[in-house]
Amino acid sequence: MTLLWIGNAVLLLVVLPLVVYLLRGVLEAAKSIVPSVNKIATVAAAGSKDLDAAALLLTTQDQVTRTVAGVANYGGSLDVILDDAEEERG
């Protein structure tokens, strides 16, 4: 009978507080994750929205191609019109 009382005392004074302490820590940790996840979700949505303009890169690529082609045409003409520096020295 004495051992039973000792066991009860241990159960109530040691095991129960320890269980409550550990489970409370797990719960607090889980609660602290929720706001962070919500913030990450907001940032991911904003980042996705920011990338909406990425499709315009195709237009930029087309413009750059045309511009370089135009510069190449002008360069070819200038190459014909202008004297080379080597010829001037001579």
Next chain:
Amino acid sequence: MTAAGAVLILAVLLIVLALVYFLVSTIVQLRRITAGLDEVIAGVGEIVEKSAPVNDVVTAINQQLDAGVDLLEGLLVKKAGLRDAVGLIDGVYPGAAADGLRNFPESTDVDAPRIGEVYTRGTLSLARLGREAPIAAVSPRGAVLRNIAGGSLAARMLYPHVRHESPEKLPGSPGIGADAPDQYEQRDDIGAPRKRFPASRS
């Protein structure tokens, strides 16, 4: 039932209740986390989808721009000479001569002429055109105005002026003050009330 048995049952019941409360609360929080992560995954999936072609497109743009840079650098060096080309670039973009030309590593060793201090940008552009430029109309059949060896002198000759060609002794500015060699009479009307003219009769 003994009292010890009742206390044991009570203790176990308390422990079970604590377990149920905290575990259910934890499950609720984990479900919220799962819902949040679902939103994150959706957003990240969109980011991945939208940014997938960026690498290829930017690489293609860079290749095009590289070709343009190669073309312009080669043309500039071919037409103006390496030294003058570096000077021209440094005149338009001060400090750029230190970086040199990408396809001409020796350009970093060039002592760039200070073209920008002699020519304006517009003049530079015209001077690059050589004999056909309006700026060369003074001597259309002569040598090209741009002279790599003596670019500064050529620029001065474009605008003949007494100050540019061995100027004679120019008259100095008048000296003023109590010790000035030329003293001028003080006018009486300075500081006096302004004269008022009678109103005109029409």
